[in-house]
Amino acid sequence: MSMEDANTTSVRDAGMGKIDTYPIYIEPFHVDFTGRVFMGVLGNHLLNAAGNHSQRRGWGIGALNESRHTWVLSRLSIEMTEMPRNYQHCRVRTWVESVMRTFTNRNFAIEDAEGRPMGYARSVWAMIDMETRRPCDLLSLYDGDILNYVVSEAENVCPIAGHGRFRFRNAEAVRTIRTYYSDVDINGHINSIKYMEHILDLFPREQMERGIRRFEIAYKAESYMGDTLTFYVQPADDRETDVEVRKNVTDDASGDVVCQARVVFN
Amino acid sequence: MSMEDANTTSVRDAGMGKIDTYPIYIEPFHVDFTGRVFMGVLGNHLLNAAGNHSQRRGWGIGALNESRHTWVLSRLSIEMTEMPRNYQHCRVRTWVESVMRTFTNRNFAIEDAEGRPMGYARSVWAMIDMETRRPCDLLSLYDGDILNYVVSEAENVCPIAGHGRFRFRNAEAVRTIRTYYSDVDINGHINSIKYMEHILDLFPREQMERGIRRFEIAYKAESYMGDTLTFYVQPADDRETDVEVRKNVTDDASGDVVCQARVVFN
Numbered sequence: 001m002s003m004e005d006a007n008t009t010s011v012r013d014a015g016m017g018k019i020d021t022y023p024i025y026i027e028p029f030h031v032d033f034t035g036r037v038f039m040g041v042l043g044n045h046l047l048n049a050a051g052n053h054s055q056r057r058g059w060g061i062g063a064l065n066e067s068r069h070t071w072v073l074s075r076l077s078i079e080m081t082e083m084p085r086n087y088q089h090c091r092v093r094t095w096v097e098s099v100m101r102t103f104t105n106r107n108f109a110i111e112d113a114e115g116r117p118m119g120y121a122r123s124v125w126a127m128i129d130m131e132t133r134r135p136c137d138l139l140s141l142y143d144g145d146i147l148n149y150v151v152s153e154a155e156n157v158c159p160i161a162g163h164g165r166f167r168f169r170n171a172e173a174v175r176t177i178r179t180y181y182s183d184v185d186i187n188g189h190i191n192s193i194k195y196m197e198h199i200l201d202l203f204p205r206e207q208m209e210r211g212i213r214r215f216e217i218a219y220k221a222e223s224y225m226g227d228t229l230t231f232y233v234q235p236a237d238d239r240e241t242d243v244e245v246r247k248n249v250t251d252d253a254s255g256d257v258v259c260q261a262r263v264v265f266n
Numbered sequence: 267m268s269m270e271d272a273n274t275t276s277v278r279d280a281g282m283g284k285i286d287t288y289p290i291y292i293e294p295f296h297v298d299f300t301g302r303v304f305m306g307v308l309g310n311h312l313l314n315a316a317g318n319h320s321q322r323r324g325w326g327i328g329a330l331n332e333s334r335h336t337w338v339l340s341r342l343s344i345e346m347t348e349m350p351r352n353y354q355h356c357r358v359r360t361w362v363e364s365v366m367r368t369f370t371n372r373n374f375a376i377e378d379a380e381g382r383p384m385g386y387a388r389s390v391w392a393m394i395d396m397e398t399r400r401p402c403d404l405l406s407l408y409d410g411d412i413l414n415y416v417v418s419e420a421e422n423v424c425p426i427a428g429h430g431r432f433r434f435r436n437a438e439a440v441r442t443i444r445t446y447y448s449d450v451d452i453n454g455h456i457n458s459i460k461y462m463e464h465i466l467d468l469f470p471r472e473q474m475e476r477g478i479r480r481f482e483i484a485y486k487a488e489s490y491m492g493d494t495l496t497f498y499v500q501p502a503d504d505r506e507t508d509v510e511v512r513k514n515v516t517d518d519a520s521g522d523v524v525c526q527a528r529v530v531f532n
């Protein structure tokens with residue numbers, strides 16, 4: 001066992017449960033013009049809960065970086081029957097539903113202060129090698145320790161549909177933006193939450209007034225400060241719209257797909 | 267005494283001190299590519315501290331709205347010797363420095379977890395009538411109760427310069443953006459923090475790498491979802507740049523000034 005293994009292993013606590021609950025509070029600048037929390041802010045709370053949950057079990061980014069691994073968010077699907085409101089105290093429960101060789105499924109429940117469900121979320125995370133940027137075998141890291149934290153669907157239900165599939169056929173480019181300083185995270189990438197914000201900024205006020213029932217996003221490639229993002233919109237019907245985001249589209253090149261999203265309104 | 271007065275007065279606590287301290291924690295998605303907290307996020311923490319401090323003393327927006335009054339932020343100047351970093355636990359102290367007839371000066375100290383100063387901030391708030399949008403006499407509200415919370419400069423020092431003056435002579439329009447859903451707060455106005463973000467997005471990566479020593483902003487008029495914002499930049503020297511933001515500028519009209527800011531880099 002190397003020193004690094006010793007460091008990271010020491011964080012683990014065999015007596016720790018599998019599910020964590022984190023309080024969240026909806027701040028006044030974190031709600032939209034209807035008084036409901038921004039979907040991006042809610043997403044940020046979920047990612048913080050995920051980060052804390054894995055860190056407490058020795059699987060946080062800090063410990064992983066010592067062995068040159070890191071988590072990459074691949075999918076996030078949030079479905080809400082009720083959006084938290086201004087000044088509301090809520091909580092997020094999170095747990096690992098399953099672990100495959102190169103990715104894990106992590107679920108979330110969003111509840112009000114009394115534990116009444118407001119919505120759920122599903123996410124998919126890959127573990128990559130920081131240098132090669134290639135997926136790693138999760139089951140071989142720390143002797144398969146991550147399996148100790150799996151909560152099966154039978155034990156704890158996440159009653160929302162799995163991640164959908166995207167099929168873009170006749171999407172229309174509706175906006176191109178440049179990315180700036182505030183779009184970028186500590187790794188120099190456009191941050192996962194900012195894509196959510198830019199995507200929801202495509203919709204008119206009347207549509208946003210209805211509120212969002214479900215938001216899905218699939219992250220495909222990184223983009224960087226200064227990249228342009230072009231948003232292609234493909235409405236399925238009055239309630240549902242798919243959006244594809246491509247970077248650095250030019251007259252001659254169709255660019256790379258950065259992410260794809262589905263927005264379902266109430 | 268009306269029912270409304272009774273409601274709002276009941277919140278007050280004569281035994282409450284004048285200075286509050288609030289813990290803040292720097293989340294991973296709230297830091298820039300250098301690992302320092304975004305100035306807008308720090309500003310949001312200060313505004314939350316201000317809101318909580320006044321609410322605990324019966325001067326919060328909730329209580330005020332019952333008597334059709336509300337607070338409007340007029341100036342905010344933040345000066346940091348050290349910017350909080352990723353995962354850092356810090357705290358914000360806030361107090362009222364002085365009260366004039368139609369506005370108050372509120373100060374802030376930003377400290378690390380051990381109470382070592384990292385920076386300070388000054389702000390100016392006006393109290394307005396929600397219907398007429400005109401300033402109100404703060405000293406006549408609740409029988410001058412607000413004077414009970416004043417902490418003089420002699421009692422608690424805020425060792426940074428006061429708010430500066432702006433003089434735009436040869437500012438150059440460098441960017442025009444449209445405002446969207448995520449720019450707007452619960453009142454339908456572009457939110458105070460979003461202006462800070464859009465202003466800092468004007469600067470190139472190399473300049474942002476140096477970090478910001480001081481950020482000042484003066485709010486002049488509201489803008490609304492769908493308004494365009496044009497940014498006029500006037501560098502004073504290598505370290506300091508003034509920015510004026512005007513709304514709905516056209517070929518024929520110079521638009522209204524929405525806010526003015528000064529950014530001083532390290």
